Amino acid sequence: MTDDERMGTLLSMQKDETTPAWEPRAVTRARGLSDLLVRRPELAGVYSPADVTAEAVRWSA
Numbered sequence: 001m002t003d004d005e006r007m008g009t010l011l012s013m014q015k016d017e018t019t020p021a022w023e024p025r026a027v028t029r030a031r032g033l034s035d036l037l038v039r040r041p042e043l044a045g046v047y048s049p050a051d052v053t054a055e056a057v058r059w060s061a
Contacts (some may be wrong), residue, residue: 030057 033050034057035045044051 030054034058 030053034054035051037054044054
């Protein structure tokens with residue numbers, strides 16, 4: 001299993017059932033990724049595209 005597949009599996013397991021139908025998938029994934037890195041700080045630095053995305057979400061908030 002690749003890192004991308006693992007990340008997709010983690011994010012799909014964390015999907016909040018209250019996510020609005022109109023919300024784009026990219027937004028949902030970015031939010032899930034950000035939440036994951038907050039809960040599991042030891043994962044920071046493991047996959048650089050995930051770090052960049054999480055940082056972008058933090059700066060846009």
